[in-house]
Amino acid sequence: MASTGNVFPTVSASVDRAGSTAWTSPGNVVSDNATDATAVVPTDYLVTSGYGFAIPTNAVIVGVTVRVEASESGGGASDYIPQLHSATTPTLIGSAKSAEAVNGTTKVISTTGGVTDTWSAGLTPAMVNDAGFGVSIWSTDTTNTLAIDFVTIAIEYSFPFSVVMAPPRPARRGGR
Numbered sequence: 001m002a003s004t005g006n007v008f009p010t011v012s013a014s015v016d017r018a019g020s021t022a023w024t025s026p027g028n029v030v031s032d033n034a035t036d037a038t039a040v041v042p043t044d045y046l047v048t049s050g051y052g053f054a055i056p057t058n059a060v061i062v063g064v065t066v067r068v069e070a071s072e073s074g075g076g077a078s079d080y081i082p083q084l085h086s087a088t089t090p091t092l093i094g095s096a097k098s099a100e101a102v103n104g105t106t107k108v109i110s111t112t113g114g115v116t117d118t119w120s121a122g123l124t125p126a127m128v129n130d131a132g133f134g135v136s137i138w139s140t141d142t143t144n145t146l147a148i149d150f151v152t153i154a155i156e157y158s159f160p161f162s163v164v165m166a167p168p169r170p171a172r173r174g175g176r
Contacts, residue, residue, distance in 0.1 A: 094121025
């Protein structure tokens with residue numbers, strides 16, 4: 001199995017989720033720079049894209065892992081929900097993952113998905129190679145401020161098994 005490793009997005013934006021709060025400095029999540037995108041919950045979508053994947057067209061996507069470094073401030077814990085998208089509007093695809101809990105101002109890296117988890121998204125190389133592919137993150141909590149330092153995606157893929165038949169051997173002549 002092949003892997004892209006953890007790849008940072010090159011684009012991140014706050015996209016309206018009716019009645020929610022916009023992210024401040026969403027572009028800060030494109031690297032592990034200790035500078036956060038923040039939003040008072042509930043939040044708009046934090047949409048990441050531009051991962052620059054170059055998965056071979058004959059590959060089979062077998063897993064997607066999303067890593068998010070986050071913290072929160074305020075009373076009690078907050079959470080966020082990650083879901084893959086196929087365009088930066090975002091067009092959500094597959095299944096949203098369970099909410100990831102964030103508790104306190106110490107940044108913690110959470111991992112969602114895995115090497116054999118395709119998020120029920122029916123992913124193809126063309127989909128993940130598209131510049132609009134990525135992950136959207138939002139919170140439906142009602143108190144606290146959520147802070148995200150970085151987001152990465154790793155894609156695991158394999159190649160279909162094929163059998164190549166050898167040509168038949170010529171018959172042996174002679175007595176043996």
